Amino acid sequence: MEGTPEAEDQLVGLFEVAEMAGVGRTVVANWRARDKHFPAPVADLRSGPVFRASQIQSYLKRRKKHMAPKAHVISTINLKGGVGKTTTTAGLAEFLSAEFRKRVLVVDLDPQTNLTTVLIGEQKWEKLNDAGYTLATLFKDALRPEDEPLEFDLEKTLQRNVSSVDAVTKVDLLPSSLDLIDVQDRLASMPRGRFHANNPTDLLRKAIRKIIDDYDYVLVDCPPNLGIVTLNGLRISEGYIIPTIPDVLSTYGIPQIQRRVRAFADDLGETINEIGIVITKYKANSTVHWNTVRRLQDDEKLPVVLPTFIPEKNDIAGSAEFVGRGTLRQKYGYQGGFDAFRAMTQEFIELVEENA
Secondary structure, X not given: OOXXXXXXXXXXXXXXXXXXXXXXXXXXXXXXXXXXXXXXXXXXXXXXXXXXXXXXXXXXXXXXXXXXXXXXXXXXXXXXXXXXXXXXXXXXXXXXXXXXXXXXXXXXXXXXXXXXXXXXXXXXXXHHHHHOOOHHHHHHHOOOOOOOOOOOOHHHHOEOOOOOEOOOOOEEEEOOOOOHHHHHHHHHOOOOOOOOOOOHHHHHHHHHOOOHHHOOEEEEEOOOOOOHXXXXXXXXXXXXXXXXXXXXXXXXXXXXHHHHHHHXXXXXXXXOEEEEEEEOOXXXXXXXXXXXXXXXXXXXXXXXXXOOOOEOOHHHHHOOOOOOEOOHHHHHOOOOHHHHHHHHHHHHHHHHHXXX
């Protein structure tokens, strides 16, 4: 039993260490390579190194004590629309919550508002939009003259416990608005305004910094461009993923995204990690898809491709509808959709924590 001399004398391998820590084996391997305080193995067997359980428990306690909780903030971006970006972001949020017990904040910066309506439905979104309780109001405030009052209300804009799936209980949302299209154009050329002297890419960070660490994960759905609104999302992000259909047109802009994000991060003096490419709408019988995936995997200049591909299925396509369902299996399908999303989410967690 845990805490007894018998338990403390037990030997554990990397798999057991990962279970004790609640992380993936990749993360544990990363700790071993980077952290000089990680316990030395008792022995190196053919199956791998083994450690004394008591030493691992002490290490994990020290690690937890000295590491302040911090949200992982990840952006999703692709310069082409219709590549499954919204479905990927919504799926990650719901699986992180229901399957991995994570607290999740979704920040919808895409003016198409698809992610917002997936999570709260069109009727609720219309009421919020009419009342000005969307992220568009935050950016509009930056354009107001100094003598006008600010209108963005974080508490009223933040929608708690969203999703139409009963099993999803820890996902909150900052909703988008169609007005972001006009706002972005005006921000890019504004001659004056309340925040004229400040960096217009820092507006989101300042607005939500007091709540961001209430969450384990913050997922930022960016517009299909590299404008100021997208840069606001990247400004608060430690990394980004690129959901894409494996075809030429959908993957063409990946190097451009890499260059632009790298340049933006360099200007900030920070690092924004390339977490990986998520393959969406995958057709196993498509030669184009198969060849494109291999090209992405073989190109060392591109981000890593997550091993699990999200298949093109009717259930997954239908997951974009705001329809009440009891479980994620009912929403994403029993014929592979649920399993693919769960596996991809596990891979996502491991990659994010590996890069942290």
